[in-house]
Amino acid sequence: xxxxxxxxxxxxxxxxxxxxxxxxxxxxxxxxxxxxxxxxxxxxxxxxxxxxxxxxxxxxxxxxxxxxxxxxxxxxxxxxxxxxxxxxxxxxxxxxxxxxxxxxxxxxxxxxxxxxxxxxxxxxxxxxxxxxxxxxxxxxxxxxxxxxxxxxxxxxxxxxxxxxxxxxxxxxxxxxxxxxxxxxxxxxxxxxxxxxxxxxxxxxxxxxxxxxxxxxxxxxxxxxxxxxxxxxxxxxxxxxxxxxxxxxxxxxxxxxxxxxxxxxxxxxxxxxxxxxxxxxxxxxxxxxxxxxxxxxxxxxxxxxxxxxxxxxxxxxxxxxxxxxxxxxxxxxxxxxxxxxxxxxxxxxxxxxxxxxxxxxxxxxxxxxxxxxxxxxxxxxxxxxxxxxxxxxxxxxxxxxxxxxxxxxxxxxxxxxxxxxxxxxxxxxxxxxxxxxxxxxxxxxxxxxxx
Amino acid sequence: xxxxxxxxxxxxxxxxxxxxxxxxxxxxxxxxxxxxxxxxxxxxxxxxxxxxxxxxxxxxxxxxxxxxxxxxxxxxxxxxxxxxxxxxxxxxxxxxxxxxxxxxxxxxxxxxxxxxxxxxxxxxxxxxxxxxxxxxxxxxxxxxxxxxxxxxxxxxxxxxxxxxxxxxxxxxxxxxxxxxxxxxxxxxxxxxxxxxxxxxxxxxxxxxxxxxxxxxxxxxxxxxx
Numbered sequence: 001x002x003x004x005x006x007x008x009x010x011x012x013x014x015x016x017x018x019x020x021x022x023x024x025x026x027x028x029x030x031x032x033x034x035x036x037x038x039x040x041x042x043x044x045x046x047x048x049x050x051x052x053x054x055x056x057x058x059x060x061x062x063x064x065x066x067x068x069x070x071x072x073x074x075x076x077x078x079x080x081x082x083x084x085x086x087x088x089x090x091x092x093x094x095x096x097x098x099x100x101x102x103x104x105x106x107x108x109x110x111x112x113x114x115x116x117x118x119x120x121x122x123x124x125x126x127x128x129x130x131x132x133x134x135x136x137x138x139x140x141x142x143x144x145x146x147x148x149x150x151x152x153x154x155x156x157x158x159x160x161x162x163x164x165x166x167x168x169x170x171x172x173x174x175x176x177x178x179x180x181x182x183x184x185x186x187x188x189x190x191x192x193x194x195x196x197x198x199x200x201x202x203x204x205x206x207x208x209x210x211x212x213x214x215x216x217x218x219x220x221x222x223x224x225x226x227x228x229x230x231x232x233x234x235x236x237x238x239x240x241x242x243x244x245x246x247x248x249x250x251x252x253x254x255x256x257x258x259x260x261x262x263x264x265x266x267x268x269x270x271x272x273x274x275x276x277x278x279x280x281x282x283x284x285x286x287x288x289x290x291x292x293x294x295x296x297x298x299x300x301x302x303x304x305x306x307x308x309x310x311x312x313x314x315x316x317x318x319x320x321x322x323x324x325x326x327x328x329x330x331x332x333x334x335x336x337x338x339x340x341x342x343x344x345x346x347x348x349x350x351x352x353x354x355x356x357x358x359x360x361x362x363x364x365x366x367x368x369x370x371x372x373x374x375x376x377x378x379x380x381x382x383x384x385x386x387x388x389x390x391x392x393x394x395x396x397x398x399x400x401x402x403x404x405x406x407x408x409x410x411x412x413x414x415x416x417x418x419x420x421x422x423x424x425x426x427x428x429x430x431x432x433x434x435x436x437x438x439x440x441x442x443x444x445x446x447x448x449x450x
Numbered sequence: 451x452x453x454x455x456x457x458x459x460x461x462x463x464x465x466x467x468x469x470x471x472x473x474x475x476x477x478x479x480x481x482x483x484x485x486x487x488x489x490x491x492x493x494x495x496x497x498x499x500x501x502x503x504x505x506x507x508x509x510x511x512x513x514x515x516x517x518x519x520x521x522x523x524x525x526x527x528x529x530x531x532x533x534x535x536x537x538x539x540x541x542x543x544x545x546x547x548x549x550x551x552x553x554x555x556x557x558x559x560x561x562x563x564x565x566x567x568x569x570x571x572x573x574x575x576x577x578x579x580x581x582x583x584x585x586x587x588x589x590x591x592x593x594x595x596x597x598x599x600x601x602x603x604x605x606x607x608x609x610x611x612x613x614x615x616x617x618x619x620x621x622x623x624x625x626x627x628x629x630x631x632x633x634x635x636x637x638x639x640x641x642x643x644x645x646x647x648x649x650x651x652x653x654x655x656x657x658x659x660x661x662x663x664x665x666x667x668x669x670x671x672x673x674x675x
Contacts, residue, residue: 285533310630314643337534337633344636
């Protein structure tokens with residue numbers, strides 16, 4: 001519990017606050033005490049000065065009279081007048097021996113406990129002395145009250161601080177412990193665990209939501225990694241087996257010419273396998289999203305034109321037809337090299353699977369600030385049941401299994417589209433097939449030209 | 451030609467060295483970045499072949515160091531990393547060409563040859579000739595034996611590249627990269643179809659075959675003997 005950050009913070013705040021209260025108490029105490037003593041002495045001094053004045057005006061009898069009168073008033077100050085040799089003349093302080101100036105004396109009256117009295121004495125002439133004093137118990141009483149009050153306040157503050165800190169840290173601790181538990185569970189292999197949320201939308205809830213999103217992403221990545229490992233294990237087994245057979249053939253062949261032939265076939269197989277690896281790595285690189293940093297305004301129409309020009313002669317030679325339509329530049333924020341490869345893969349896919357005499361048409365149109373690429377072919381289309389898996393890695397249509405190909409072409413198309421935030425739609429035309437890639441307007445408004 | 455090969459894998463190094471020697475080159479081999487840098491700085495080479503990942507000092511660091519000290523020897527960078535960023539990084543560090551492992555040895559030989567005889571950058575001819583074939587780079591015009599030949603823009607670029615490398619083998623990949631700017635391998639034989647169209651157009655006005663297919667390697671434009 002005290003290992004937790006919130007508890008330590010609460011304790012620290014409580015200690016700081018208590019120290020503040022202590023300092024405040026001390027200052028208040030000292031100021032109040034000084035003020036009270038000042039007032040007390042001022043009053044006595046004034047009274048004594050008044051009696052000295054009386055002596056000068058009225059003489060000894062006048063002073064004695066005044067002392068007696070004032071001394072009789074209950075609850076007021078105490079007075080005393082002493083004569084030569086300490087003879088007590090008037091007032092009930094008259095029996096007290098006190099030096100001129102301030103002193104503290106004890107006076108006991110009959111039947112009462114002795115009082116401590118602060119006395120101020122003034123000499124009158126050569127032989128007489130007038131004294132004014134007061135019980136300073138009252139100051140001490142106030143001092144005691146102050147101490148008691150501040151002690152209570154101090155204890156209250158410390159108690160409240162400790163209780164509040166404890167409560168607060170308990171709440172924070174419990175919720176952080178939930179996050180820790182989730183993390184531990186995930187470390188132990190339960191990837192499906194998520195951080196519970198309170199639903200209040202506070203900072204810890206937002207943290208939980210962010211952590212959960214991160215965990216979703218990690219789980220998806222793990223899943224795709226697992227998927228890819230499985231796919232690689234399964235789909236590379238066949239070409240590797242073929243490669244092995246060819247090499248065995250070559251090794252066993254007594255005839256030089258046959259040996260060379262087998263070796264060349266083996267090299268072709270190996271190149272195909274390396275090509276598959278390159279495509280997988282490329283897809284992984286694209287999916288990592290790192291290429292987004294290199295995005296720049298790219299004319300999709302010009303890119304498509306280049307690809308169509310490059311492939312048209314080969315298409316013609318194969319008895320197919322490649323057509324291109326775009327009336328204006330269509331800029332998207334993107335990676336020209338990847339967009340080129342996406343177009344190449346789409347075109348090659350359509351030419352390869354469209355059947356003899358296929359006509360492939362590519363259109364690029366601006367739509368708002370985005371652009372839409374449409375590729376249609378007059379081929380046999382894709383069975384409804386297989387459409388969902390068309391863009392999966394290594395997926396090949398039932399009827400194309402026997403033709404060469406890695407099943408990665410459209411997976412790469414999908415990865416590139418995803419990287420560019422573009423949506424892919426496919427549908428069967430009757431007859432034919434259509435792939436639409438819709439690029440959203442760039443978040444950053446493109447500045448035309450560069 | 452005198453070549454420097456910096457490659458730490460001994461099997462690959464031995465194989466590449468033998469192939470380069472058989473092609474008539476003198477090869478110095480360095481097995482680590484430190485040795486490579488020492489040789490690169492001390493000896494004059496026609497071409498350097500640097501593996502990107504070698505012990506002690508990596509290929510990119512060697513490249514940056516020798517370029518910073520003013521060595522302009524053509525450099526071919528070899529790498530096991532095939533990412534686009536890696537290629538760009540290599541070229542920015544001063545490489546003249548870039549080859550991803552694993553590669554066919556014919557590809558390496560063709561690229562080394564293409565680099566070595568690259569004309570100095572100041573020398574920029576506007577007319578290229580091979581036998582009776584003549585192309586004007588400014589007017590984008592092609593003539594053979596005085597007869598004009600009409601070429602598509604891409605066919606012209608293809609012919610220009612072959613003429614610039616006349617007498618040397620250029621591979622399919624080199625053509626894809628420099629003529630189409632395709633840095634990946636399409637399955638379709640677009641190079642072959644363009645070459646055959648170009649050959650047909652050149653043959654239409656008569657004269658011997660200029661563009662020869664080199665089996666297992668690529669193409670070579672040769673003046674007739």
